Amino acid sequence: MPLVPTAELVRAAHTTGRGIGAFNVVSLEHAEAIVAGAEAAGRPVVCQISENAVRFHGGSLAPIARATAAVAESAAVPVGLHLDHVTDENLLRSAPDCGFGSVMYDASVLPHARNVSATRAAADWAHARGLWLEAELGAIGGKDGVHAPGARTDPAEAAAFVGATRIDALAVAVGSSHAMTTRTARLDHGLIARLRRAVPVPLVLHGSTGVPDDELRLAVAAGMVKINIGTALNIAFTGAVRDALAADSTAVDPRRYLSRARTRMAAAVENALRVLG
Template sequence: MARHALRDILADFARTQRVLLGINADNPEMLLGIAQALHAEPVPMFIQLTPETLSIWGYDVLTTLMSTVLDPLPSPISWHLDHATALEDVQQALAWGFTSVMYDGSALPFAENVRQTQQVVQWAHARGVLVEAEIGHVSKPGEPPEWAHLTSPEEAVAFVEATDVDALAVAIGNHHATHVAGSHIDVARLAAIHAVCPVPLVLHGASGVSQDMYDTLRTHGIAKMNFGTELRRIWWQTVHQLPDKKPRDVQREIQRLIGDGVREKIHQLSLAQHRA
């Protein structure tokens, strides 16, 4: 199936209290492992790459691989640019055929975040591309502490109305680069945002959220959950466990284990019964 923006599918998942996966890939073997999982479990999914990853490997290298292993999959898959903070990165991703983009102006003042996001929406919607943005700020290690702040219902509504984004990432106690039990979700805040926000909500840093929270999240508006840290842990653990193996053998094992990890996440979120 051809790559897809997933705009209508994400909206449908939000209406029916289901969750789409956003899976981050940092290198070719992770992309191959994700593709293996989706051959076995054909569900719609956002395959997410950051500008940093694309810069290291090159758009030409990674988009060629993505065309080869993702476009033939039986379910709709979005090529998703994750956490772009520069407008130039958005323009480049659009030129290379990405079907969704996440512009992250959450560290900017509200008015500047709105202005930059409006520009992204103008470019992306002209191409039929989904736009995700962030209000509030989901923190990660090493950032200035003054950047971190939780999303309020009032600013969420104002931001969506001003920008016409398709999905909104919220800060509700979640954190990037944490593992299970590292985040403590403010359910009351999420419920208040969901009650007034007209677009699907996105949870970044989902690796730091306990599986016990998944049903609560989906019934309170979270329609997309992003996972990266769990897969990176698989990558590092495999490398450390196989120090005497040839790189190709380590990469083959990484692909297998990444595929298993993605399939497990699909099952945990009960997506397999809702195949597109």
């Protein structure tokens, strides 16, 4: 089916009290696994490509974006395409031509006033082109973050930021951290509920790999909507490749271990979507 705008997927999740899973694409195998896992779960999903992933692909957005879009358009479930953690203005401006329905514009490393002005300009530009825009007040833990590990988003500041920038979704600091490889994070569910009441747009949880299933369920119940997951897929991918090569030290055909990696990533996606649903 055609790509579905991220705004529609988030709005539907928000209305029904569910979470929408947004999974990071690094390679074609990631995109295929995300779609396969979503089909197995019977749930919509967002494929997101980060600025770091674009850098990995030599700085060229179009090839990985168009490959991901092609996989998404073959899916039996609704799939959105999201450009994540964009700091480069040229990359932001490439989004419409590459099929993206949404962008996370990240000016969080700037002083607050500059973050507000830059994000407002990005939102105005995006809205004029039909794009949904996500942003954040401060960096997520694990990326030189202000919410590593004890910082939290203030509801009043969050409401003021959303009002000043006119963004469509807000990533908030409630206890998660990027790039965690253990599932030990504990979220502040009371804060999530207060943020939900204070902020008129959907809330986004970054760094969800480190959050256990029961915590994710509680987070969605408290008001989180878009749940970003990246490292979990890479853990599954790398583990499958390690296992395959350990079992056969003479293997040279990458299809033999990449297919296992794709299958294991798909299982991780399916499980996460069932938790969020």
